[in-house]
Amino acid sequence: MRRLLLIVPFLLFLVLAGFFLRDLLSKEEGKNELTLPSPLINQPFPAFNLPSVQDAQQHVSRDDLLGKPALVNIWATWCVACRVEHPVLNKLSAQGVVIHGVNYKDDNAAAQKWLRDFHNPYQLNISDTDGRLGLDLGVYGAPETFLIDAQGIVRYKFIGVIDEKVWERELAARYQALVDEVKP
């Protein structure tokens, strides 16, 4: 009995090592180690009223996002990774995926030029010049992408570049499920 007590520290060590190992392996599966869980999941997308990127006179608000499940993509011309992501978004929008953009802390002229040069995958494009909406969304590094349902509830958030693999693994099934929710 006393002998058994002696292996307790060793067992504690094994448990601890197990936790570390789990964390280590989960990161190797291509997850960004800087990814923070978002408190916005299952919360309504924050309210806003901001001009659109293409036309400063035209205002976009939360109500405009409702009706269809959509990806809301936080992007900026200063964001190097966004350039990598852009062709993938173009392709997805061509496949009929609804994508809205939030142009985060960017120069409007540069943003318009970017959309002319690289094609515009966004249905609505919100100009968040001072980053207020970004702050309400808990954005800390573009690109970030929110998946919202038809009622404007945030259902998922992906931080980092969406490529084909990420789309297949993280987003495609979730998006499809939301689309199916709308038309049963």
Added chain:
Amino acid sequence: MKRWLAGLTLGAVLLSAQAAVDTFEFSSELERERFYAISSELRCPKCQNQNIADSDAPIAHDLRNEVYRLLEDGRSDEEVVDYMVARYGDFVRYRPALNAETLVLWFGPVFFLLAGFLAVFMLVRRRQRAAKDPLDTILTSEEQQRLDQLLEEKKSQND
């Protein structure tokens, strides 16, 4: 000379520690202290091992602005922290909230410390008892019986 150097170093350290605050104008000294206390307890989401007071990252700058704006707006310290947690999650607290998820975090160390004390206490007591009456712990009850028997025999022989 030594004292001079120490004073100079201390001054430099204090100045650099408050470098991030200097761009704001506070309505009172108390406000400045509150601002500094809150922003040194909020973790920068992008640069994970720094608080927003010390970080040069653009996001830390934005969050400092926001803390300043909220304080000027008359919000309490708690409201400011809750505001950040609602957007960036529990992660931004350097001092985690006390809830079911963080119970182990808060009380785990105390638990292990007490368990350690208990173990030491029990060990010491066992040793003390052993030192006081060494035979007690060495002989099993059968051996004790045998010993008593032998002593008894010897006693009767002597009589």
